[in-house]
Amino acid sequence: MSRRVYVNGAVWLLLLTAAWWLPLIGGYMALASRVLVYALAAMGLNLLLGFTGCMSFGEAAYFGLGGYGTGLFLTHLTHSTVLAVVAGTIVGGIAAFIFGPLVMRRRGIYFAMITVAIGQIFYFIAERWNSFTGGEDGLSGFSRQPLHFGFATVPLNAVAFYYFVLFFFAIGAGVIALLLHSPLGHTFVAIRENRRRAQFLGIHVERYVWASFAIAGLIAGLAGALNALQNNFISPINLYWVESGNLVIMAVLGGMRSFWGPLVGAIIFVGIQDYVSSYFPNNWETFIGGLFIIAVMFFPNGILGIIRQRAKAA
Amino acid sequence: MSLLRLTDVSRAFGKLLALQHVELEMEEGKLYAVIGPNGAGKTTLFNLISGFFPATSGEIWFDGMRINRIDAARRVALGLVRTFQITEIFPELTVFENVRIGVEAEARCSARPWPSRGLLRQIGDRVDELLDTTGLTAQAGRTVSELAHGDQRVVEVTMALSRRPKLLLLDEPTAGMGQEETAHMVTLIRDLHARQRQSILFIEHDMDLVFGIADRITVLNYGKVLAAGTPQEVAADPLVQAAYLGEAA
Numbered sequence: 001m002s003r004r005v006y007v008n009g010a011v012w013l014l015l016l017t018a019a020w021w022l023p024l025i026g027g028y029m030a031l032a033s034r035v036l037v038y039a040l041a042a043m044g045l046n047l048l049l050g051f052t053g054c055m056s057f058g059e060a061a062y063f064g065l066g067g068y069g070t071g072l073f074l075t076h077l078t079h080s081t082v083l084a085v086v087a088g089t090i091v092g093g094i095a096a097f098i099f100g101p102l103v104m105r106r107r108g109i110y111f112a113m114i115t116v117a118i119g120q121i122f123y124f125i126a127e128r129w130n131s132f133t134g135g136e137d138g139l140s141g142f143s144r145q146p147l148h149f150g151f152a153t154v155p156l157n158a159v160a161f162y163y164f165v166l167f168f169f170a171i172g173a174g175v176i177a178l179l180l181h182s183p184l185g186h187t188f189v190a191i192r193e194n195r196r197r198a199q200f201l202g203i204h205v206e207r208y209v210w211a212s213f214a215i216a217g218l219i220a221g222l223a224g225a226l227n228a229l230q231n232n233f234i235s236p237i238n239l240y241w242v243e244s245g246n247l248v249i250m251a252v253l254g255g256m257r258s259f260w261g262p263l264v265g266a267i268i269f270v271g272i273q274d275y276v277s278s279y280f281p282n283n284w285e286t287f288i289g290g291l292f293i294i295a296v297m298f299f300p301n302g303i304l305g306i307i308r309q310r311a312k313a314a
Numbered sequence: 315m316s317l318l319r320l321t322d323v324s325r326a327f328g329k330l331l332a333l334q335h336v337e338l339e340m341e342e343g344k345l346y347a348v349i350g351p352n353g354a355g356k357t358t359l360f361n362l363i364s365g366f367f368p369a370t371s372g373e374i375w376f377d378g379m380r381i382n383r384i385d386a387a388r389r390v391a392l393g394l395v396r397t398f399q400i401t402e403i404f405p406e407l408t409v410f411e412n413v414r415i416g417v418e419a420e421a422r423c424s425a426r427p428w429p430s431r432g433l434l435r436q437i438g439d440r441v442d443e444l445l446d447t448t449g450l451t452a453q454a455g456r457t458v459s460e461l462a463h464g465d466q467r468v469v470e471v472t473m474a475l476s477r478r479p480k481l482l483l484l485d486e487p488t489a490g491m492g493q494e495e496t497a498h499m500v501t502l503i504r505d506l507h508a509r510q511r512q513s514i515l516f517i518e519h520d521m522d523l524v525f526g527i528a529d530r531i532t533v534l535n536y537g538k539v540l541a542a543g544t545p546q547e548v549a550a551d552p553l554v555q556a557a558y559l560g561e562a563a
């Protein structure tokens with residue numbers, strides 16, 4: 001118990017003080033923002049993957065939809081950055097809610113396949129619908145607007161935007177944490193552990209898979225919205241199944257059974273992407289792939305899984 | 315009115331007739347047993363009653379309702395709760411957490427994302443009460459996969475009890491247990507029946523055990539009811555003696 005409080009405190013302290021220590025170790029704020037964005041999406045996915053036991057391979061769909069929602073909202077409807085984030089989040093959540101019934105009855109590899117298939121539908125729509133989404137070239141021409149408080153206007157430069165992302169990350173992470181400690185979260189975990197037992201305790205398993213899928217989509221939508229604002233750009237690539245795979249890799253690498261696992265995975269993934277790609281622009285993915293294989297083969301519970309085991313043994 | 319009634323129930327798997335024209339009736343508050351050799355159709359019978367799969371023909375009535383078309387999860391809410399021949403639990407969770415899943419389902423709050431403190435305390439108290447009933451209090455914090463086989467089976471029974479079943483279905487509750495564990499399980503079943511008037515239908519291989527505690531026994535053989543009645547009646551039945559007891563003796 002106290003260990004958990006300690007770990008949580010350390011994580012939040014590090015995240016809150018990133019603007020001070022990150023430059024000291026050669027990092028930069030945009031990189032930190034990107035880590036948080038992907039960590040948030042991977043944590044949402046992990047609700048489904050690690051805590052409900054459903055292998056979703058289409059989470060990028062809701063991530064990308066959140067991005068398009070935000071971009072289109074800023075382009076056509078509002079200048080409020082916060083409202084645009086809310087809009088993107090809702091778009092991702094509603095899409096997952098609508099498609100949930102299609103996936104909730106499938107299991108294992110079939111679940112993975114149907115989630116990929118749905119994701120690819122969105123990818124093709126985004127790629128083809130030039131007039132609305134900008135097609136293959138992506139959607140640009142929107143940009144994050146300064147935040148207006150009653151007393152001041154804050155332009156979202158790299159540092160301010162990091163804290164803007166951290167604010168939403170905290171909301172997302174907080175919601176997931178509360179959920180995991182609620183009866184709903186307990187039920188998700190029960191389904192992961194033993195569907196048959198859950199069903200024969202009177203739990204309508206499919207409805208809960210649907211709920212988990214919708215919540216994961218909502219959080220992916222939020223992350224996608226932040227991603228669009230980070231780049232002031234969104235393209236079909238963000239909806240592509242490879243992006244879904246990246247989120248899965250982050251969750252698995254860091255540890256699917258750990259609350260902070262996806263954050264650790266995102267730090268490694270985005271870190272390697274940034275660092276290695278500057279030296280080997282064409283094959284940084286090989287590094288990630290290799291690392292992923294090693295992780296799955298030797299540390300199936302991810303990096304935090306190893307650390308936890310060590311701590312238990314000690 | 316009977317609690318459970320099966321009329322002319324059959325189940326086929328392709329050409330295999332796993333159950334044929336089975337009749338079974340059970341009153342509230344009783345302790346009934348189903349016996350029969352391997353492959354007789356005992357588990358299939360439980361699967362039909364609990365909604366694991368549908369009957370090929372026939373009617374299943376529970377508590378005044380025809381339940382043939384009601385799905386498994388809803389049957390639990392009606393009060394029909396089962397355990398499995400091969401223990402089904404939540405392996406990576408603690409004993410407390412295992413039982414809590416059932417308690418939360420029974421409190422109809424499984425979908426609650428922000429529970430009140432009062433609700434959480436109520437749930438915790440109920441879990442403690444159940445663990446006390448089945449003698450698992452000392453194990454509450456342990457991961458179930460680390461428990462002895464016998465204790466795991468008791469956990470499953472406790473989970474079933476958490477749904478306050480009108481009828482508890484136990485599929486070979488003592489399967490794979492040693493003498494001591496078996497004795498503990500038998501005491502538990504007896505106590506539930508005697509003290510809480512829990513209606514129980516159980517499948518059992520151990521003949522002595524069945525004849526010692528059951529009010530009535532149904533004998534299945536090759537998917538058919540060979541005999542049914544009180545232990546004395548069943549024991550005296552020449553068909554049973556020939557087909558079942560004969561080979562055991």
Ligand SMILES: Nc1ncnc2c1ncn2[C@@H]1O[C@H](COP(=O)(O)OP(=O)(O)OP(=O)(O)O)[C@@H](O)[C@H]1O
Pocket residue numbers: 327330332350351352353354355356357358359399
């Ligand atoms: N899902 C299924 N598909 C095909 N055949 C099945 C299925 N379930 C059971 N059977 C067959 O039906 C027959 C009855 O099986 P059942 O499991 O009900 O026997 P049982 O009386 O419980 O035996 P045991 O004492 O070994 O548990 C067996 O021949 C079995 O192979």
Ligand SMILES: [Mg+2]
Pocket residue numbers: 356357358399
């Ligand atoms: Mg059986």
